[in-house]
Amino acid sequence: MKLLRKQIDKIKPHFQKGGRFEMLHSTFDAFETFLFVPDKVTSKGAHIRDSIDMKRTMAVVVAAMVPTLLFGMWNVGHQHFIATGIDAGFWQEFMHGLIRVMPIVVVSYVSGLAVEFIFAQIRGHEVNEGFLVTGMLIPLIVPVDVPLWMVAVATVFAVIIGKEVFGGTGMNILNPALTARAFLFFAYPTYMSGDFVWISGLLKGEGIVDGFSGATPLANASLGNIEAIPSSMAMFIGTIPGSIGETSTVAILIGALILWFTGVGSVKIMASVFVGGLVMGGILNIFAVNPFMEIPAWEHLIMGGFAFGAVYMATDPVTATQTERGKYIYGFLVGFLAILIRVLNPAYPEGMMLAILFMNVFAPLIDHNVMQANIKRRLKRAAAGTNK
């Protein structure tokens, strides 16, 4: 550790003002603060002595995503060997998944961080840490067979249009990871939906067992194949086809607990998303006219990307509402709309992505109204106080 510090201190002057590599100072700064907690302190005003800066906050979120990533890797292999009918051990399944998933993670990080560094150099600000989370989220919400160049294009699009044009981390309107997912979904629909994309090797048709269907539970549900939906236990544990990280509700709940106890993710949003989903599911149960609408409300919560979106995407502190009361409204509407789009819109098999994007757009409006209501209430209270 000390050696590393020494090395960094040795080359540091080159990157500071007047140094040889002055133009690369933001790149240097990014690596330095990534390795060591910065020692800068403010000289006057309020002092918060805490090492939890943005980089560490983001690292917590990434840590919370590790269970879903590991489970996703195993599940990719598991599904692959079920589809091909080969009996494989745990490690064989995991290794297959690792080999399939790692390239997506690497491509997402490399292409996204490249854009981040370029923007930081040109605009002369520090490299934003927000991409640590986005780069991890993107691989988790795409199907495993997605071509790598698509991941790269979508990541670049999301980072530039979704984030950098607004001035970088903390300023964006839409969640960048979801922007990437929506871009892929609308630009290359054949690679993002259907029965063949969710399991590795199925697109190429590598020795598939006869009669095997790679359809996700939601696809089966929307077609009315209720008997083809896996048991609730399988959907809860996550041994089902789906995007890489979204299948296992158990792994997501572990992540949710990490976010909750560290205080990084808003538990208000998570809880109200689930409540909103339950309410909408219940309403659909009451007015059910087809088998999809008859699916029990609670089962919606463990299908598809609902839990994943609720825990990792809806809680994004930048694009969610900032006011405390707004969080309840925002979360509730996300869950409500997700189930509504999922069940009533035949064009999309899953509604979570678009529901969160939709509410991202209206989050500032909710905040505005909550604040105005608060101002009005306090004015009234003040007026009542002075009239006494």
Added chain:
Amino acid sequence: MEGLVNIFVRSVFIDNMVFAYFLGMCSYLAVSKTVSTANGLGIAVIFVLGITVPVNYLIENYFLSAGAMAWLGPGFEAVDLSFLSFIMFIAVIASMVQLVEMTVEKFAPALYSSLGIFLPLIAVNCAILGGSLFMQEREYANIAEAASFGLGSGVGFYLAIVGIAAIREKIRYSNVPGPLRGLGITFIVTGLMGIAFMSFMGIKL
């Protein structure tokens, strides 16, 4: 009744004037700097659309379209005045906007001055004329359906304009790259909002 609700929901979310047809862009971009003025303009648009579409529906079906004047007597069955529809629609819209303008000036002078030229310009707002022309094209069965469509389109425009106004208030302090400041970033936000509104496209009512 169910049909009316369907038309209303459809025109608010699925066939949203701004995000599905990109109509009414000029006032949408120009008056969306703050939520309060956007609010005022949005309400004015709801009002104008909600009145002009049913009124134009009556004019269309009792005067303008081919054979619509048959109720006047046997000599009028062959009369077809549909070439007059643009001018008639615009006349109705302009008089309606005049009414709204006088009302706003009388009862909300602060809003009147902040809306400025864009209040009278509602008269040439393409979303308003678009509403009447869509009404003509879609051949609604009765005046209640036309009114529900008009109100729904107005509410859709209202949602769009207050939504972007809130976003613009939020990104006012963002470090947006110089060339994109102002209208540029607003166009990008509009596109992103369009993606979000695509969530409703395809719902069959």
